[in-house]
Structures are given as structure tokens and as C-alpha cells.
Amino acid sequence: MVRQLSPRTAAGEKATRLAEDAATALAERAHEHDRTASFPADNLTDLVNSGLLGACVPEELGGLGVDTMHDLTVVINRLGRADAGTAIAVHMQLAREWYFAQRWKRAQGPAERDSLATSLRNMADGTAITCGATSEAGTDHDHVLAEATPVEGGYLLNGTKIFVTMSAAATDFYIRLRVATPDGYVTASAHVPRSTPGLTVVAGWDAVGMRTSGSNDVVLQDVFVPTEAVSTRGPWGVWNVSALQGRTVSNIALQGAYLGCAEAARDLAVARAGRTVRGGRSGPAGLVHTVGELEMKLGTARATLQSALMVVDEALAGPSDTVPAADALEMMVAFQCAKTVVTSTAIEIVNAAMNLIGGGSYLSTHPLSRIYRDVRAGPFMQPYAPLEALDFIGSATLGLLPKGAND
Amino acid sequence: MVRQLSPRTAAGEKATRLAEDAATALAERAHEHDRTASFPADNLTDLVNSGLLGACVPEELGGLGVDTMHDLTVVINRLGRADAGTAIAVHMQLAREWYFAQRWKRAQGPAERDSLATSLRNMADGTAITCGATSEAGTDHDHVLAEATPVEGGYLLNGTKIFVTMSAAATDFYIRLRVATPDGYVTASAHVPRSTPGLTVVAGWDAVGMRTSGSNDVVLQDVFVPTEAVSTRGPWGVWNVSALQGRTVSNIALQGAYLGCAEAARDLAVARAGRTVRGGRSGPAGLVHTVGELEMKLGTARATLQSALMVVDEALAGPSDTVPAADALEMMVAFQCAKTVVTSTAIEIVNAAMNLIGGGSYLSTHPLSRIYRDVRAGPFMQPYAPLEALDFIGSATLGLLPKGAND
């Protein structure tokens, strides 16, 4: 009854409709893929065929042309209601498309423009399935230990990445690394095709939830890539205001998946409660009240996410590639508020829905028992971990940021 | 650091600026008026002089022309940060202006149009100070007991109204009543100038908070009004979908005042915490974390209110006077979500701010000790009481509304 997030552009509307169409099959397959923790290749095929896997590729390049964070989030949201693991895997592709499309629109010369156009066309038609690899065990985003060592004509890459969502199916990896320079380490991103010798995707993703997301480890052992495959970013080990924009646009739309978990749980609970009260039984005192609470929480999560998306899309609407530092901070504060509220509220809503439905929802065959496990991934998503999110918001509010920043 | 609500129209911008200008004096006077529970006539004079008291009167009629619920809420919000009691009193005037302005724009004939224009001009220049009188002890909105008894040439009015905000200063009262007809009671609204014999404003408003709001009892004893002063609404004692629109637009902007309480408390707490951490002391572990939580809660309250205001303004933007029933339901659901979240979150924020500031905030001279009392009025505001708000949302979600409705 509380209004859902809806697309605000024509491109978003088309993509959302395709996502809603795809959702039926995703939902039907979710239990089996979840049971075996197998990557849902059939889902991916469907999405390639419908064109949705090119949602953020410009229309001129064969895609649907979704170009706002808001509408991208709506697409992920609709998939997330059916199968959150697939939704976050697909997000890997779509968020990269969005980023490449921005760069393509602002490309400086024909070489860059053509190269990006080729990548985007490949992503639109499913030739290229991409994913980013950032996380490592025992360190953080600003201190990655995977390293690119300069050699003749390129680099040798070594390291191990974890939680690499979509890695099960990806053809192309974009890997966060560090490179030694005379002035110290700098961070870098390397593009590595899957077939490159030395790159191993370690099958065996086996988490309590999000089991359809194909989030395997990726091991790099003396992987050679040519010089042009590596592009450097800023200094390594330093917190960086300019990274706030990038980390926001690469991740905020994932919140659509967690909102989707909450919505799916809510629908199941409302359907059950509706049968009780319309069947003439009053149910326990507090049934209508509890449905009211659940709906209010859902409304809160939706509003907070929508508000953050408006802040982000507004800031991005400016003329430049890079938003001002103040906007980058505001963007990340809004994102972290939304992330904290959406992920924690979604967990509460799933929990409340299980209470409304009863013991049946605890059985492995009941969709809520999967959603209960999927939704718990939310707080682990980067950036940031829950305590760090509140740190960031609190520090920004107290004027303590940029602190140790390099801007 | 989380983005505040900001006006979205030029008229709203002007009115907001005036409200921000007025706020300084309001804040300075708040303690003394609160101490004595005296109505702040000086505040009213300021607002008349600045033109803000005509914020929702069309520009052609001498006002500022604010015509969205969103921007009206922003104005009330800015006043509420300084003195929430004054803010809710002023809301009485502004919300009525908004309603009259809508009717004036759609008036059917010159008589109605001229009459409304006169009222609006008087409200803009402060000649008319208005308030609505609805609540009665021991009954509810759908079952008012104050009654208009038909007599020669008009009606005799009898009854007692409570919590009549702005009654201390009002020149004109709009009073909810019932009238006996051959087919049973109908509800009605009577316009009664303050000077009418038999109408008594009982001085003595003395509540724990909102002491500057002039919310006295109003007693009617055989008050004669002419026939045209009474306009009937629908049947009495029946829940009514068509009333949802009216009750939403008459009340939602009040939430700006409670949000304002939270913002004022937050500012005091952040200032204090900022002195601690910038003074080089770390303060208690959890200080930055707790500021982060507080800011996140504020962001949630703002987002939920903003989202509801967008739903309302969108529905109102349609061509007709009266929105479709589905829109009226959606509007009230969004309003009740926002009311529940804003009022409860504002209470939590004030509470957290007191913890951050310490024992000094418990003294009567500290502004937080007033805000702590003011903010508690929020859940009592109509519609609805807290349990009823969740009932409403839950019932709407379960498809149980309209239930016993007359539409």
C-alpha cells in the first residue's frame, strides 16, 4: 500500500518492465539454485535474450539507455524480489555499463570512445559478462595487497580476491590492485579476461545466503597483462574524497536487492494475514497493528533509499565528470544512511514476516527461509560495514572529514 | 550533514527565507513565553509584518503564493526549529489559507470567489487570524457532539472544544459540529467570529509542552450564527474516504514542526560533541558513532516526510477538487507513515541529544528541556493517534478499507 520505487525515465520504465517480466522465472528457479549454490546460468541467458543485461548501455550501442542511479536501482529491486543473488550478480554488469557509458559520453578522443563503445556493445549483447574484484581477506579497500609488478610490456598480477560476485560467469574481470612506484604504492585497476593464464576462479561459493550470486574467490598467479590493461588511480593506503563518488555509484543500486527481499517477505506476510482477516477470523490481537508496523517500516526503507538516490542523481547531473568534494561527501552520507536503514530494516521486515507466517516459513522449502538468509548479506556489502557507516556519517556531521584524506 | 528539506518553488523559497529570518527572534523569546505559557503576540506581530502570515495566500491577494504541501511544511519546519508552539499556531492560519486558495482558484461564481478573496486578503494582512476547532473530550473526529440547532435565520451552537491551537489570538473560528436533520445527524462546519456572543475562549492553556501555541478550550453557549455561516459535510458518525484528503492537507505540514524540534536538538548536540572532539579529547567511546546514529535517524525522518509530501502534492496536482478514493487512501497511508516515523524519531533524537549534552540539558533554562516537552505533543496530533495510525496503515494494506465507510 505504501508506494513502491518506480522508474522516472522512459528507459527506466522499459528496463523495469523487462525486469518484472523476468522475475517470474527467477523466482521459480530460486529454490533449486539456492539449494545447490549453483550459478543460475539460465537466468543470465534470459536476461541476455530480453536485452536487460544491457540495461545501462546507451541505446545507440544496443542497450536500453538507463542512465540514472534511481532507475538502475529500480531494476535491481525488481530482480531482487525474485532472487536477490541473481540481482546482485546482474548489478555487477549494469553498474559497470553505467560507468563506461558515462565515460563514453565524455570520451576525449576517438580511440577511447571506440574502445568503450566496443566494450559496451559486448556487454549489451552478453558477449562480455563483467565483474569487479576488490575485497581481500584481512585488509580493506584502501589497502589492497594484490599487486601488479611491472615487467617487460606489461605487468604480472598476483593476489587473491574474495566475494567476487558474478565471477562464476564473468568473461572479464576488473581487479583492484596496487603497483609499486618510485614514490610508493599507487592503486590501480586491471582488466583481465577470464582466459588469461594464471587467473583461476575457485568454484565453491558456499555462503549462508546469496548462494545464486556466484561470488567465488579469484586467484591470480603471475597473470601477465599488457601495459594498457592497467590504469592507475591515486596513492595507495590513503583515504580519498575523490573515491567517494566512485564507490557510491558502483554500489548504491545494490540496495535495491535488499529492499526487494523486504518486499517479497512483506508480500508473503500480507497475503497470509489477509487470508486470516478476510476469512472472518480476527487472528491474534495485534495482527492488523503488526501489518501496519511492517508496512511503515517498508515505507521508511523505500523513502530513505529514494531520498539518497535523488541526492546522488542530482549531484551527478552536473557538467563535470567529478563532483565537488562537498557533493561527494553528501552523496556518501546519503548512501550510508540509506544503506544502514535499508539493510537493517529489511532484516527486521523479513523477521516480522516470519512471525506473521509461522513455523512453515522455517522449512527449507519455503521462500522466506531463503530470503531470511539472503537478506543478511546486506550489512556486509561495501562500502561500509555497519559500524564504519555510522563512523562515516558521524565524522562527516562533526566536520572531521576529510581526515587523513588526500584531497 | 544529511540534506534538509528545502523549498521547491520560488514562492516557497521566499517564504522559507522569511521564516528563517523570523526564527532568531522566536528562539530568543521561546523560553520566557514557555515559562509563563503566554501566547506570543510579539511573534505573531513579526510574522504579520514580514508578510509570512499570508504565506499561502495567492500573490494576487497580497500573499506569498505558497501552494504546495511540501513548501508549506518547510516553512513550518523552519519556525518549529525556533519555537514549535508558535509553529503549530501559525500552521492553523497557513493551512486554512492554502485550502481557501484552492477553493478560490476553482470557485464557481463571482460571489464565492469574492468572499474567499476577502477572507484571503484579511488573512494575508493579519486582519483575520483563524483557527479550526475540532477535538472534544471523550469522543472522536467522526462523532463530534458539539451541535448546531436550527433556529429562525440560523443556528444556535453549543458545545466545548479542546486543544484549539491559536485560539488565544484567533479572530475567526471554524468549528466542527453536527446538525440534526430528518435523516439523522450530519457533520458541519461553522464560521464564528470571536466577538460572537456566547463564544468564550477559556484562558489557561497549561500543558507540559507547546505552551506557546495558545491551545485553549473554546466554549459555545447558545451562540447564534446565520444560516450561511454553517456548511454541511457528510453524514455524522461514519468513517469517510472523502474526508481523508481534507484531513491530510489540514494536518500533514504540522510534521514540519516536530522535525524542527529534532533538528534543533541535533544542532545543540552536534555543537557540543564537536567541541569535545575538536578540542582534542576523544570523549566517550561511541561518541562519533552515536552522532552518526542520530544523524541517520534525522535523515530517516526527513526522507519519510519528504516522500509523503511528494505523494500528496502529486495527487493534488490533478485537475479535480477531489482526488480519487485510491489516491486519498494512498495519501493518508503516506501521511500516517510519515507521522509515525517523524514523531517517534523526533522524540528519540531529542532523547539522544540530551544524553550527548548531559545533565545541563535537564535544567529549565536549557532550550533542550523545552524541546523535550514540546516534541512529545507529536503523537497526540490528529489524525491519528499512534495505535490508530498503525491500524489505518495495516487495514489499508490488507484491503480492509474503506470499512464502514460511506463512499
Added chain:
Amino acid sequence: MVRQLSPRTAAGEKATRLAEDAATALAERAHEHDRTASFPADNLTDLVNSGLLGACVPEELGGLGVDTMHDLTVVINRLGRADAGTAIAVHMQLAREWYFAQRWKRAQGPAERDSLATSLRNMADGTAITCGATSEAGTDHDHVLAEATPVEGGYLLNGTKIFVTMSAAATDFYIRLRVATPDGYVTASAHVPRSTPGLTVVAGWDAVGMRTSGSNDVVLQDVFVPTEAVSTRGPWGVWNVSALQGRTVSNIALQGAYLGCAEAARDLAVARAGRTVRGGRSGPAGLVHTVGELEMKLGTARATLQSALMVVDEALAGPSDTVPAADALEMMVAFQCAKTVVTSTAIEIVNAAMNLIGGGSYLSTHPLSRIYRDVRAGPFMQPYAPLEALDFIGSATLGLLPKGAND
């Protein structure tokens, strides 16, 4: 750091020590049994060998003589820290021992006394493994549909029971039924040995958590039992104050298992946080604060459970078999408060612990990922479901109980 529940009798101390000793092996085996949802027969063997499976059998009959709800709960708690599924399965046996031991102490004649003594001896040495079967799909405790039909020399039993914890290993089932009489249905309990023709334990317990509890369905198809195997209780379909005592003592000690989940999660989180802060890193702002919150919540859960156990044990200490109605109500109110607080707080604590530990705890190999699934069973335990628990407490507080009761 907050004091744990500790045994208050010598028998309780011995049993607790045995439970703590057993816990190491249970914890080691938990992952593998959880993965395959296989019943942990090895755990059961250990507990038979150590004597713990006869914890509530009187010492004279070969048991350990634990005779307070408090100390029984402590035993279940210690097992629950290691493997909550095993803990609730073992509870089936121990709670029945406690009940039989009470009856044995008050037995009216040698026949009853000898029969109970034999049962208790068998339970102490593991010859008898027992479980109760109450729940059915689509109905509730007061309206069971499984039925005993009188036939020559006994009854034929038909029906299907679900969530029959320990059924995987049980030798003896105690099954809640109804029996038609000339005056309408009465409820009854039937003792059915596993080998009885027509009784089928349907292998295949497969829930999201508590996978080691062996809570299979049990199907009865024309199961013949002799007359003396069935004992009737009160009228069917009627809420019943006298049942409050029985339902409390049969179930309250289960809360120890959920408290155990919280404690295991807390220990993992504190160990991790401790490594961070003692390693000289401060960790995120709010780390110590968050550990403080977690410990406070654990203290709250412990205190609420302990308080309820004191109320129960005090009421049971009276001279009679059956406590007065007022005590039975107070007992159940205290139990429902404890159940609500313990189960919801345990879920919160596990959730907070996952946040403190990070993404690693989301992997299937991490014990927290199992505890996250196990702990969610708590709210489903009977009596009562979450909304019904608040109903019960609220109704008792408002003096609305007994309502529809048969006392």
C-alpha cells in the same frame, strides 16, 4: 562479563558440569550434522554414556536428580551454546523425565509408582528415548485433529504431527490427540512405542536451522494402542487455565538453548573485538560501545529468563500437584515475557555479532552462519507464537483471562 546462569543445586551442578564437558564434542560435530541435516546419534550416545540423558531422573532411579526448572534450563543452555539442535532434542527427554519424576514422587499407589519408576530408569540409561508430538499443520494446540477412535480393547490412532523434535531417535512417542465421547471431544495423550504398526517417522527434516534436532513429521495410520496407553485430559477446543502449568514446565527450559545461541555468538564477537583492541588498533569508533550494548542485551536476556525461572520454581515448590490458577497465570506471564525477550534479544545479539565479525561469518563454514539459522527457531516455539505471547500477557494484565477458559 555479565554473570551467566549457574546451577543452584548440587544435582544441577553435576549435570551442568557434564553438559559443559559434552559441549566440546557437540560443537565439533555441529557443522557436519548441520550440513547434512542428519540426526547426531553420536551426540546422543555421548550423553547416554555420561549419564546426562538421565539428568532429571531421581538419583534413586539412576539419574542425576535435577528437579528445578532453573537447573534444567542451565543444562539445556550449556548444550545450546555448542549445538542448539541437539539441545532442544535432549530437552524432549529431560523435560519428560522431570514431569514423570514429579508424578512418581506423588504417586498414589504402587502400580503407578512402579510403572513410572520403570519408565524413568529406562530414560536414565538410554533404553527409552522419548518425545512429545503436539503440533499439526493448520490448527493449534487447543484444537488438535489427530484422533483416537475407540475400538475393542483400545484405540485406533490417526493423524499427522509435525515438528516432532527428537523423533529421529525416539523409542517412545507421547502424542496429543482428541477422542470423541458422548459429551463431545476430549483431548488425550497416547503413549506409542516406535515399533507400533502404523506409526511412521517421515525422514526428511529439512529446515533452515535446528537441523540437528531430528524434528520429523510423524504419521499415524490406524495405529492400535491398548486402552491404558491413552489418558484423557480436559475438553477439546477450550482454553484452559490448568494447562498453563503443564505447558510452562514442558517448554520454558528450551529458552536455555536460545540463550546459548546468543552466548556462543557473543563469545565469537568478543574474541574478535578483543583481538582488534588488544592488538593496539582502535577499530571503528563505536567498537567498545557496541560490545557494551551486546553485553547489556545478553544481561537483559539472562535476567529475564532467570526471573521467570524463579517465579516458576517458587510456584512449583508448593505442596500440591497443581498450582492455583493465579500462580498458573503468573507463571505463564513470566514465561512469555522471558520467551519474548530471550528469543528476540538472542536474534539481535547474533545479528550484532555478525556485524562485529564481518563477512567471514556469512560463509557456511563459519559457526555464526549456523547459529544465525538456529536462533531463528526461537519465536516459533510453542507456547506461544510472538503475537500470541503479547496477547496473553496483555490479556492477563487487563484481567481478561481466563477468557473462554474452562476453569
Added chain:
Amino acid sequence: MVRQLSPRTAAGEKATRLAEDAATALAERAHEHDRTASFPADNLTDLVNSGLLGACVPEELGGLGVDTMHDLTVVINRLGRADAGTAIAVHMQLAREWYFAQRWKRAQGPAERDSLATSLRNMADGTAITCGATSEAGTDHDHVLAEATPVEGGYLLNGTKIFVTMSAAATDFYIRLRVATPDGYVTASAHVPRSTPGLTVVAGWDAVGMRTSGSNDVVLQDVFVPTEAVSTRGPWGVWNVSALQGRTVSNIALQGAYLGCAEAARDLAVARAGRTVRGGRSGPAGLVHTVGELEMKLGTARATLQSALMVVDEALAGPSDTVPAADALEMMVAFQCAKTVVTSTAIEIVNAAMNLIGGGSYLSTHPLSRIYRDVRAGPFMQPYAPLEALDFIGSATLGLLPKGAND
């Protein structure tokens, strides 16, 4: 319906009965004393006359002989239900009696014993009304700035104390100070009769709540006291494990007053809800549910406080004056858990009660509007402030205490 805290000793029973008898008059006078922020001398007279003001004085010395923290807390609790300000003022006297009685029982020689006996007799018959003065603006418990300067035959005292509860009526002040020594500052306690020249009790206690507690400022200007009036404690400015015991026993019983606020609010709410449901109206959906929640919260607060009191009384039951460091830590952790839970839950309960009662409870004449203000004092009580309480619990849990301690 949830069991209240009840006395566990005969002395406690007698004192509790006297407190319950006194409560009627206290409740009747509360509104008027609150309105004027006047100290309730009439209440004090009543309590002297009934003997309750000597509750913790040994019977041999004319008192009632209450000697457990538990039963002292019950007495404060019963007073707190009627008038929380009076309850915390009376606590000043009773907690000091308890402390003196402990010292008297263990006194080393006749001189100390006689002196304490005299003090206790005077406290029992109301000749001596005592209070402690610790807090100062802008510093904390370990860094008091009020100072005793050695002079011929004694000391000159200077400084300003705030929040000195009971100071309005006290005859004797026990004031926390520091004294310069060749080895640096040490803390000390000075006993100063009210009539001592230079000691001024600044009338004008005016806080948002607890207005009957007489918590004025006390100013010391060159107050001369003889040498024996000052007894030194440990080093100044150093956190100190041995102080944990003293701070716990001096303050934990105050929690009874906040629990009392919650109980009084609950009684008002339950009475109102009971009239609704017994009047045949169902009230809003969620009414019984919400009463259930409120009662559950009350049960949680009671259980957590009771549990802490058991920990404390058990530790104090040992043979020595001073408990071991581990016990002192455990005692304070239990106290801080209880303080955090009781004060925050009491605030929630009062809030929920206002929602259940409606707008009438917002008027100054309604007792809830006073309780709403009184209950907010809870989090400010020392030790510790809310964030510091969680710090303490978290640090103790992580093994970080004693940190900077002098033990």
C-alpha cells in the same frame, strides 16, 4: 501482572509497608510541589514520624534495620511510584545510613563505634538529614575541583557543587573534595554541618523534572572545618577499582525510583485500557498487544534490576569490608546494565503509557505529564552517563579494565 520487586527480609517488609502507606500522601502532594519546585517538607515530616527515614539504621539504634541493597531499592521504588523527586531525596539519607551501619558493625574501636552510633541515631529520628555533594560543572567524579586547603587545626573548603539532591533540607553535607599533599592531590570527603559559616545552599532548583528533590547548588567559600571532619580516600584524577564498590552501593537503589515512574505510568495506562476493553469496546486494534508489550518491558526492567541487586548483595555478603576487585567489577557491570535498561525502558514505558491514554496526559494537571519529566532524569544519574555506561560494560567485557586504574 508481572511480579513486582518485593522485600526479602523482615526489616525490608516493614519498611516497604511504611513506604506504601506513605505513598498516598506523597502522590497527593506531588502536583503542587512539582508546580512550584518547592521542597516537600511535609513529606519529610511524614517519613520521620513513621520511622521510614531511619530505614537502614540498625534496630538497636532506633531504625528499621534494612540491610540489603535489594530491600533498600524496594523502599525507594514504592516512594518513587508516588513522587520520584521525594524518593531520590530520601535515598540520600537511606544510602548513607546503610553505609554508616556497615561501618558501625565493623568498627575497630569504641570511639569510631560511638561516633557512628550517634550519627545513625540522629538520622533515625530525623535530627540529622544528610546528603552527599559530588557533581561539579565541567568536570567529572575523578577530577573534582572543590578543594580543602590545610590550615591551622583543619581545612578551608572552597568550591561549588551542583545537583545536590536533598540539599534543600539537609542538616549535614558530605562533600567530595581534593586536598593538596606533597605527593600530589588526593581525594577526600568532608563532613560539613549546614550551619557552618561560608556554606550556602543556593535556593532555586529549577529543572524540567524531579522538582521535589531539592537538588540545589551548594557553594563553599572559605568554610572552616576541623581536621577530623575530613577523611582522605585515594589519589585524585585516577580511575580506581576500589571506588566501584562505593559508587555502586551509593547509587544503585536510585534505580527503584525510575522503575517506580514506569510502574505508575503503567498503572494509569492499564486502568485506562481496562476501562475501554471491559466497557465492551475493542479499542484500536493493537490495544491488548500494546499493553502486552508495555508489561513485557516492565518485566524486563524489573528482572534486570533484581538480577543486579542479587549480584551486589551476594558480593557484599562476604566477610570483608572491601570486596575483591573482580567482584567490584562484576557489581558495577551488573549495575550499569540495570541502570541502562531500567532508565531507558522506564522512558519507553512512560512514552507508551501516554500514547495509550491520549492527549489528556499532556496537560500539566495530569500525573503522567509530571512523570514524563521526572523519568527523564534517570540517564543523567551517576555513575555513569549513558555512553560511559556502555563504555564501562564494553571495556570490562573486553578485559580492558582496570585501565589507568590505581589498583
